[in-house]
Amino acid sequence: MLNRIFFLIRHEARLEFRQQHTLVGIGLFALSTVYLCYQAFESLEDEITWNALLWVIVLFTAFSAVGKSFQTQERGIRLYLYYTIKPQEYILAKVFYNSFLMMLLGLVAFGSYALFLGSTPIDGKELSFILGLLGGCFGFATLLTLISAIASQSETGIGLTAVLGLPIAIPLIILINNYNKQIIAGLPLEENLINLSFLLVLSIAIGVLSYLLFPYLWRD
16 A cells, blocks of 8 residues: 555656646745735734735645646546555545645745745744644645545636635634744743644544545545
């Protein structure tokens, strides 16, 4: 099973790099959004605004990167996979790959954001903040992978991903916001682990739900 999952992850990576314009476009979207914020604000003194603006960028980068996860695959490849692998293996590979991709893009967005708009609100707390960033990216990736799988069964496609994904992402956003506010306020990481733990538990629960529900979508 693990061998097939790793094979599918490599398959996803090869498909992504064959369509380099898509991946580069998503990266440019994140960078250009950060630069636009820099041109608009130049610097952000308010810590809450700094945090909120960063997560707006990460959220919409997630929709751009993961929201089309099941939309770009050719029908012939999907039919081949349908008859050669188990749906559980396929959805796990999608979740792992999308999580890695989203974490990478999240780090790129954060690095450029800190470069242009500074990182004063998290001075000395960068590691704790990055842990929350990676946890949030993992949560968005698992959620949007499931939503994208559901939307792929509809003619509306990625439009349905946005309609379903934004409301369902609210609990994740609340947990991320609570964690980040405590980090910015100076609360030590060990005293803030409960928010990070809730975020990871919720993300894993979404992944388990994907594992259980995807076989029913796979049949269609």
